[in-house]
Amino acid sequence: MSHRLVLLASLVLSAGCGGAASTTGTTGTTGTDYSTRASAIAALSGSVSSGGALYKSTASPTCASCHLADGSGQPPTTPGLIEPAANDTDEELATAILKGGDAMKSYASSLSDQQVADLIAYLRSAFAQ
Numbered sequence: 344m345s346h347r348l349v350l351l352a353s354l355v356l357s358a359g360c361g362g363a364a365s366t367t368g369t370t371g372t373t374g375t376d377y378s379t380r381a382s383a384i385a386a387l388s389g390s391v392s393s394g395g396a397l398y399k400s401t402a403s404p405t406c407a408s409c410h411l412a413d414g415s416g417q418p419p420t421t422p423g424l425i426e427p428a429a430n431d432t433d434e435e436l437a438t439a440i441l442k443g444g445d446a447m448k449s450y451a452s453s454l455s456d457q458q459v460a461d462l463i464a465y466l467r468s469a470f471a472q
Contacts, residue, residue, distance in 0.1 A: 386431035387460035394465025428470035
């Protein structure tokens with residue numbers, strides 16, 4: 344797993360900004376392989392506007408509540424999203440969102456494939472430099 348993917352997994356969509364990571368996957372079982380779903384998501388066309396609305400949503404917690412509106416993050420708990428948005432593949436970003444990380448829960452059961460694709464489109468548009 345790439346260093347960037349590990350960072351992104353602890354970043355994107357942090358739920359609770361410091362809560363324990365979930366290993367629950369798309370089927371509700373521990374140890375789910377996210378690669379098939381991440382590949383399918385990477386093939387979708389995401390909407391920047393829908394992804395931006397989701398990133399900045401008023402629902403709590405939001406992506407922006409931990410990663411900040413400008414994607415700079417709050418190191419060391421939530422590193423920034425600028426480097427991963429610019430350098431990781433869509434599949435790597437999707438896997439990070441689905442799987443979660445140290446300070447971020449899994450979003451595999453709470454976001455649709457299209458919502459994940461929309462978030463990726465927004466991350467690339469807003470933060471990739």
